[in-house]
Amino acid sequence: MSAVDADRAAWLDGNALAGVLEELLGAEMTAGPRACHTCGGVHPVGAHRLHRGAGFVLRCPQCGDVALRLAVTGDRRVLQLRGTWTLDVPVP
């Protein structure tokens, strides 16, 4: 396995978070854009790189900076978002 393959094996794409983001934020988020506060790149949330460890970290596909942190502690889930996320939902 090359170093590039090993790097790719370490992360999933952001679409893997679709269910939990919809549960927490009440809308499908992965197709929406996120603007990175570090590099200025604008990419769909689903195109970001998801790393799993003690929790989840979503990183900018352009510069690698942190876009989201999700920690699960007992009966709590703690979500931190960075950059500009756009939530676009119809009026009920």
Ligand SMILES: [Zn+2]
């Ligand atoms: Zn970036």
